[in-house]
Amino acid sequence: MINQNLKNKKIRKDLIKPVNKYSIFENPVLEAINLNVSYGKVLAVKDVNIQVPKNKVISLIGPSGCGKSTLIRCFNRMNDTIRIANISGQILYNKRNVTDIDPAEVRYRIGMVFQKPNPFPKSIYENVAFGPKVNGIKENLDQIVETSLKKADLWKEVKDRLKENAYGLSGGQQQRLCIARTLAVNPEVILMDEPCSALDPISTDRIEELIKDLSSSVTIVIVTHNMQQAVRVSDYSACMMAGEERIGELIEYGEVDQIFGNPKDKRTEEYVTGRIG
Numbered sequence: 383m384i385n386q387n388l389k390n391k392k393i394r395k396d397l398i399k400p401v402n403k404y405s406i407f408e409n410p411v412l413e414a415i416n417l418n419v420s421y422g423k424v425l426a427v428k429d430v431n432i433q434v435p436k437n438k439v440i441s442l443i444g445p446s447g448c449g450k451s452t453l454i455r456c457f458n459r460m461n462d463t464i465r466i467a468n469i470s471g472q473i474l475y476n477k478r479n480v481t482d483i484d485p486a487e488v489r490y491r492i493g494m495v496f497q498k499p500n501p502f503p504k505s506i507y508e509n510v511a512f513g514p515k516v517n518g519i520k521e522n523l524d525q526i527v528e529t530s531l532k533k534a535d536l537w538k539e540v541k542d543r544l545k546e547n548a549y550g551l552s553g554g555q556q557q558r559l560c561i562a563r564t565l566a567v568n569p570e571v572i573l574m575d576e577p578c579s580a581l582d583p584i585s586t587d588r589i590e591e592l593i594k595d596l597s598s599s600v601t602i603v604i605v606t607h608n609m610q611q612a613v614r615v616s617d618y619s620a621c622m623m624a625g626e627e628r629i630g631e632l633i634e635y636g637e638v639d640q641i642f643g644n645p646k647d648k649r650t651e652e653y654v655t656g657r658i659g
């Protein structure tokens with residue numbers, strides 16, 4: 383359950399000013415401030431401070447269980463759907479506390495793509511038209527579907543089978559369909575939690591190309607266990623780590639070249655070189 387104290391909190395100017403070494407961007411689209419997340423009584427993520435700059439790709443790396451999924455689920459209030467999740471601290475979206483914004487709206491503005499493609503059991507067309515329809519858009523749906531599928535690099539493969547069930551697509555195509563579905567409502571941010579881990583190398587390649595293309599107009603936060611992928615697609619990289627007590631913390635955040643080429647924290651170096659994790 384979301385900490386009730388967060389709900390009515392006004393944005394305080396002093397919280398927007400740099401609070402620590404990770405406050406490096408002037409107008410971050412997303413920001414976590416002193417974020418703690420517990421599941422029941424067990425603290426999973428501790429005191430995370432991170433800013434996500436606009437129209438960049440940020441990779442989130444770190445060993446299994448260090449809290450990467452937990453952190454990105456906070457950005458669009460997906461942790462609200464986990465009954466035992468308890469969050470304290472703040473998540474700001476364009477300097478507004480996400481808890482002050484309707485959760486459905488948060489999730490349209492900040493879309494999410496999961497590890498396993500999860501199209502609806504509907505036609506390809508209806509999958510993409512779903513979000514706009516729910517938002518009351520009745521006109522130009524054909525155009526929205528076409529544009530979204532083009533942006534997701536899927537149009538050519540599906541333009542003659544839009545009425546077919548999405549489950550008939552390959553895994554890679556389904557993942558691009560899920561990206562098209564997210565794009566159809568014009569999100570400002572897309573959160574991707576290991577979007578390629580169930581895909582073959584060619585499908586992975588296409589998603590990576592897509593991420594690079596999209597980043598001119600959308601901010602992308604991608605969780606990945608693939609270090610080469612992080613280097614290929616992201617501008618900035620954030621490394622999380624959990625110690626023996628298994629509480630995840632953000633240990634280093636910076637430009638991807640620095641994180642992979644000249645990490646300041648020994649644990650980051652050990653992780654990116656494959657010595658831990």
Ligand SMILES: Nc1ncnc2c1ncn2[C@@H]1O[C@H](COP(=O)(O)OP(=O)(O)OP(=O)(O)O)[C@@H](O)[C@H]1O
Pocket residue numbers: 421426444445446447448449450451452453464466628630
């Ligand atoms: N729904 C949940 N209920 C209880 N505990 C959870 C839940 N989700 C995550 N946790 C716990 O929180 C911690 C962080 O998990 P999280 O899934 O965020 O890690 P992760 O870095 O995404 O790991 P992976 O790389 O394996 O996906 C783990 O100890 C995990 O067991």
Ligand SMILES: [Mg+2]
Pocket residue numbers: 450451452575605
């Ligand atoms: Mg995860």
